[in-house]
Amino acid sequence: xxxxxxxxxxxxxxxxxxxxxxxxxxxxxxxxxxxxxxxxxxxxxxxxxxxxxxxxxxxxxxxxxxxxxxxxxxxxxxxxxxxxxxxxxxxxxxxxxxxxxxxxxxxxxxxxxxxxxxxxxxxxxxxxxxxxxxxxxxxxxxxxxxxxxxxxxxxxxxxxxxxxxxxxxxxxxxxxxxxxxxxxxxxxxxxxxxxxxxxxxxxxxxxxxxxxxxxxxxxxxxxxxxxxxxxxxxxxxxxxxxxxxxxxxxxxxxxxxxxxxxxxxxxx
Amino acid sequence: xxxxxxxxxxxxxxxxxxxxxxxxxxxxxxxxxxxxxxxxxxxxxxxxxxxxxxxxxxxxxxxxxxxxxxxxxxxxxxxxxxxxxxxxxxxxxxxxxxxxxxxxxxxxxxxxxxxxxxxxxxxxxxxxxxxxxxxxxxxxxxxxxxxxxxxxxxxxxxxxxxxxxxxxxxxxxxxxxxxxxxxxxxxxxxxxxxxxxxxxxxxxxxxxxxxxxxxxxxxxxxxxxxxxxxxxxxxxxxxxxxxxxxxxxxxxxxxxxxxxxxxxxxxxxxxxxxxxxxxxxxxxxxxxxxxxxxxxxxxxxxxxx
Numbered sequence: 001x002x003x004x005x006x007x008x009x010x011x012x013x014x015x016x017x018x019x020x021x022x023x024x025x026x027x028x029x030x031x032x033x034x035x036x037x038x039x040x041x042x043x044x045x046x047x048x049x050x051x052x053x054x055x056x057x058x059x060x061x062x063x064x065x066x067x068x069x070x071x072x073x074x075x076x077x078x079x080x081x082x083x084x085x086x087x088x089x090x091x092x093x094x095x096x097x098x099x100x101x102x103x104x105x106x107x108x109x110x111x112x113x114x115x116x117x118x119x120x121x122x123x124x125x126x127x128x129x130x131x132x133x134x135x136x137x138x139x140x141x142x143x144x145x146x147x148x149x150x151x152x153x154x155x156x157x158x159x160x161x162x163x164x165x166x167x168x169x170x171x172x173x174x175x176x177x178x179x180x181x182x183x184x185x186x187x188x189x190x191x192x193x194x195x196x197x198x199x200x201x202x203x204x205x206x207x208x209x210x211x212x213x214x215x216x217x218x219x220x221x222x223x224x225x226x227x228x229x230x231x232x233x234x235x236x237x238x239x240x241x242x243x244x245x246x247x248x249x250x251x252x253x254x255x256x257x258x259x260x261x262x263x264x265x266x267x268x
Numbered sequence: 269x270x271x272x273x274x275x276x277x278x279x280x281x282x283x284x285x286x287x288x289x290x291x292x293x294x295x296x297x298x299x300x301x302x303x304x305x306x307x308x309x310x311x312x313x314x315x316x317x318x319x320x321x322x323x324x325x326x327x328x329x330x331x332x333x334x335x336x337x338x339x340x341x342x343x344x345x346x347x348x349x350x351x352x353x354x355x356x357x358x359x360x361x362x363x364x365x366x367x368x369x370x371x372x373x374x375x376x377x378x379x380x381x382x383x384x385x386x387x388x389x390x391x392x393x394x395x396x397x398x399x400x401x402x403x404x405x406x407x408x409x410x411x412x413x414x415x416x417x418x419x420x421x422x423x424x425x426x427x428x429x430x431x432x433x434x435x436x437x438x439x440x441x442x443x444x445x446x447x448x449x450x451x452x453x454x455x456x457x458x459x460x461x462x463x464x465x466x467x468x469x470x471x472x473x474x475x476x477x478x479x480x481x482x483x484x485x486x487x488x489x490x491x492x493x494x495x496x497x498x499x500x501x502x503x504x505x506x507x508x509x510x511x512x513x514x515x516x517x518x519x520x521x522x523x524x525x526x527x528x529x530x531x532x533x534x535x536x537x538x539x540x541x542x543x544x545x546x547x548x549x550x551x552x553x554x555x556x557x558x559x560x561x562x563x564x565x566x567x568x569x570x571x572x573x
Contacts, residue, residue, distance in 0.1 A: 003373070004380065004384055007370075007387075008384070008387055011387055011388055011391060011446075011450075012387065012390070013414075014391075014399050014402045014406055014446065015390060015391075015394065015399065015402070016413075017402050017403075017405065017406040017413045018398065018399065018402040020413065021405065030410075030411050031411070032411070032419060032420075033416065034413060034420055078310070079310045079311050079314060080311070082307040082308070082310060083307065083310070085307055086304045086305075086307035086308045087308070090303070090304040091296075092296070092301075092304040092305065092308060098308060098311065098312060100563070100567075101315050102311070103563055103567070104563065105315065105319050107559050107562050107563065107566075108319075108503075108559075109503060109504065109506055109507020109508075109528070110507060111508075111528045111532075112326075112507055112548045112551070113319070113323065113326065114531075114532065115326065115329070115532070115541050115544050115545050116322040116323070116325040116326035116329060116545065117318070117322045118535075119325065119541065120321060120322055120325060135314075135317075136318065138314060139318040139319060142314060146311070170299075170300075170303070171300050171303035171304065171307070175307070196395075199395050200395050200396045200397075202509070202510055203509050203510070203532070207532075207536070218395070221398070221401065222401070225401065225404075225514075232405055235401060236398075236401075236405075238398075239397075239398030239399075239402065240398070242395065242398055243394045243398050243399075246393065247394060250393040251393070
């Protein structure tokens with residue numbers, strides 16, 4: 001039981017700090033209090049009404065984050081499932097080369113490609129454009145999708161495809177009417193993964209988005225840090241508002257998420 | 269798999285018997301072949317445009333040998349290499365070992381263990397950036413929560429965590445472990461749950477104690493998964509930008525950079541992108557062997573499943 005208390009304290013300390021500071025007034029932040037002396041939701045009100053000069057585009061930036069998240073999720077599911085259908089179900093020749101390429105991408109740290117990626121986006125004329133971030137995140141989310149889709153796809157009998165084929169179904173019909181419905185759990189797992197990846201990612205968003213109107217919430221939030229007198233209570237309130245959607249999605253789809261994450265190694 | 273409901277994963281890939289892979293009867297016919305290629309085109313295009321092209325662009329940017337003379341003679345780079353090795357060595361091993369122990373703990377039954385697990389996975393479910401900024405302020409020497417708590421309890425002033433190299437690096441390592449330990453715990457927990465209960469029952473009949481169970485059942489069955497996770501985590505940790513950037517910011521006086529943050533600093537703060545690429549490329553001798561072993565492991569694991 002004592003161990004359980006230790007685990008809770010370890011886990012919740014930074015999160016408690018976030019909530020505590022968000023509930024404090026600016027003056028109370030700079031005291032030695034360990035709980036908010038006069039708790040209030042004033043900071044949250046400031047955030048949702050954009051009532052501070054650093055927050056003037058908060059909802060616009062939140063919309064940017066949503067836009068990026070949705071686009072990354074849809075593209076990852078589409079590109080990943082098409083590729084794994086071609087490799088795993090249709091068994092296209094040299095398909096293994098593509099799955100190895102995906103595996104290789106999965107084990108390269110994204111931050112190591114950031115500098116050339118930035119240069120290339122400048123060349124493509126996509127600098128300061130949300131689509132540069134979307135492409136970057138799709139690039140790093142899709143390999144995981146292909147990995148999970150091919151593993152899950154093997155539990156679906158190939159006879160389904162074959163009988164549809166004998167009835168004269170084209171590959172695109174098999175993809176839409178048999179493959180996608182059967183893959184629903186894997187699609188949920190990978191979709192959640194892609195959305196959370198987009199929500200977690202900072203480096204590419206920071207490098208590629210520079211104007212206030214094109215920024216996403218994490219980039220705007222980190223900008224606070226550079227200001228002379230960081231308004232910690234507003235920052236923490238912003239952080240909590242930003243953290244709520246993924247938390248809700250995570251706890252809603254938690255079961256499916258971990259299913260995929262167990263990976264092949266489980267069987268030893 | 270009643271106990272699987274602890275984290276409630278329906279784990280189809282593990283639980284279900286998987287039919288052997290085989291080809292469509294008669295292979296692909298003319299138009300089907302075209303479809304198969306068309307389905308593959310989007311991913312291949314993404315891979316070529318956003319992985320191969322940047323990778324070769326990076327290799328070209330970092331190909332000038334004089335960059336490396338400049339890099340290796342930089343004292344900041346030298347301390348960065350030490351930091352990176354310490355960061356990986358300590359963070360990866362400590363995190364994985366604790367995750368292994370925690371996954372054993374979460375195998376227990378009881379409602380409060382389930383409730384605890386729901387709380388325990390929070391660091392992973394909350395986005396990285398908000399919590400790292402929170403930890404940054406929490407560790408503030410003057411007004412941070414941690415030192416306030418230390419003062420209230422022990423009536424002494426805590427150290428200023430982010431103002432000395434070793435405390436700041438330790439804080440970054442702490443944040444990394446805090447953020448990523450739940451993730452690996454869940455993976456190892458799933459690995460433990462895939463072990464058939466009969467093995468434990470048989471061991472019990474033979475009178476094997478907890479420790480002997482671990483040596484003869486858990487360890488052999490988990491060793492491969494643990495190795496894969498450790499290698500994967502090594503790569504991910506090598507590329508971890510956020511925990512150092514937001515906790516210590518590389519400071520004080522650029523003494524706590526790791527290669528991932530130093531590359532970005534050189535490229536964008538100093539406006540020397542080629543030097544930044546060189547800093548990142550200098551990690552390749554460490555990275556390539558790990559990637560090769562990992563690729564093999566992941567491939568064979570895929571075949572076995």
